[in-house]
Amino acid sequence: MSTPNTLQQALLDWFDKNQRDLPWRSSYTPYQIWISEIMLQQTQMDRVTVFFSRWMNTFPDIATLAMASEDQILKCWEGLGYYSRARNILKTAQILVERHEGRIPSSRKELLKLPGIGPYTAGAIASISFNRDVPVVDANIERIFARLFNIDLISGSPEAKRIHWQKAETLLPPKQARNFNQGLMELGALICRPKKPDCSLCPLAPYCLALKHDLIPERPIPKKSTKILPIEMATGVLLHNGQLFIQQRLEDDVWGSLWEFPGGRLKLGETPEQTVVREFFEETEFKIEIDSKITTTIHHFTRYKVTLHCFLVTLAQQDSDPVLHAAQEFKWIPFTALASHAFPAGHRKLINHMEESGFFLNQSPCKPD
Incomplete structure (x- = not known):
């Protein structure tokens, strides 16, 4: 496999040319990145863009959000599901006003102390909003790494997660976390899809071990299907x-x-x-x-x-x-x-x-x- 620097640059160049025009990418304000990342948990992108605009029109800043009632928050969230996310947003907004002067901290360690913010979301806010050198791993990135490095482990298993986070940290280029992390997520959404990935358009195809060994359909190894x-x-x-x-x-x-x-x-x-x-x-x-x-x-x-x-x-x-x-x-x-x-x-x-x-x-x- 080629050196990480070559792989990194291929992804950064691809993202620069192919990134989608998303409303929270216009300014990368921490508040907007935070809300978009919470909304994107368990929800498709096309639905999130509609709800995001409605949310920002209703709660344009953290101060306004912190003053809202739970009923107002839940009504604005209606249709997104998993309502604990909305309640945690309100709790976090109130904490930010009380303890952080209404500002979102840039430290991953401080972000992890806030309700509803786990390792992925903390990494996304720190890297995308503040360009901090913090890795992220979501479902898209897990799929990319399983194929790129031909990881022969069941998706979501503890060992697979450990390896994915290790790879994310190793590959992260200094001072380019914002575009690199978004590039990985964008690649998983647009090219390295769960079904019918378009390897012919993938900037990482020359480095992909699963593609080299004709194992793309077998990576990642799926979890046992859940009965409805x-x-x-x-x-x-x-x-x-x-x-x-x-x-x-x-x-x-x-x-x-x-x-x-x-x-x-x-x-x-x-x-x-x-x-x-x-x-x-x-x-x-x-x-x-x-x-x-x-x-x-x-x-x-x-x-x-x-x-x-x-x-x-x-x-x-x-x-x-x-x-x-x-x-x-x-x-x-x-x-x-x-x-x-x-x-x-x-x-x-x-x-x-x-x-x-x-x-x-x-x-x-x-x-x-």
């Missing part, structure tokens, strides 16, 4: 006196602090309608009746496929406040106010369906008790 588990759930949209009932999930729950319509998982032998009635009483002590079926949504998260049966329901009792057993707060709101609250993906799909279909245009504004 189906889950069937039901939820009810309670309409009473022209208002809709929503509740806010507990902070430490899945989708903590997001708003929802009550409901839950079907038990063995239950129909979706029976589930809604049971879950409403268990969660709120409301006795309700099924009015009609609204829709069924399907969404995926982590390793689950969730089928959500959605019903319009009414109260089968006299007016009273709920007794919350699975939530921290409740509200009665008009349909138009749903847009200002953050909901999990399945419930947001339900809301979008009701809006697009004009569902409530056909409903009486006041249901009888």
Whole structure:
């Protein structure tokens, strides 16, 4: 294999000519790099660019962000998923204002002390924002190194991770970390893709051992595939006196602090309608009746496929406040106010369906008790 200097320069030259025009690359401000890197965790680039612009319009700087409420943060994050990321962003912003004069530290060691910032994100912020000589390793870089150095180890294994970080540190050219680290990530996204890599356009092809030995399809060695588990759930949209009932999930729950319509998982032998009635009483002590079926949504998260049966329901009792057993707060709101609250993906799909279909245009504004 050629010397590292030759390999490094090939990648730097390629990145200089082929880098994508991304909004956070216009100025490389630490705040924008931080937010973009957190968003890019578990989320595709094309979606992140849309959410990033919306976020920056809402929270243009760390001071504004630190003053926001958790509800505002979660609403702006809605649709990106993995909401703990958003809550950690708020915690970090508040720490930055309290302890760092509203500035993001350039030291990897200091960055690692902040909520939601691990080794990769700390390295990305330090190297991309401040051009510090700090290596990074993400999924793209792991794939490149597995092929470039023909690493015969299962992807994500402790030994593979150790070797990848060692290679990243060894290859890093002094005072060029910003472009070199981005070049590796860009190469993995555009050329050295998981499937159908375009080796003919790769600047590192002359140095790639897996290509030399015709092992590109076998590198990296994949982890054992994760089985997708189906889950069937039901939820009810309670309409009473022209208002809709929503509740806010507990902070430490899945989708903590997001708003929802009550409901839950079907038990063995239950129909979706029976589930809604049971879950409403268990969660709120409301006795309700099924009015009609609204829709069924399907969404995926982590390793689950969730089928959500959605019903319009009414109260089968006299007016009273709920007794919350699975939530921290409740509200009665008009349909138009749903847009200002953050909901999990399945419930947001339900809301979008009701809006697009004009569902409530056909409903009486006041249901009888």
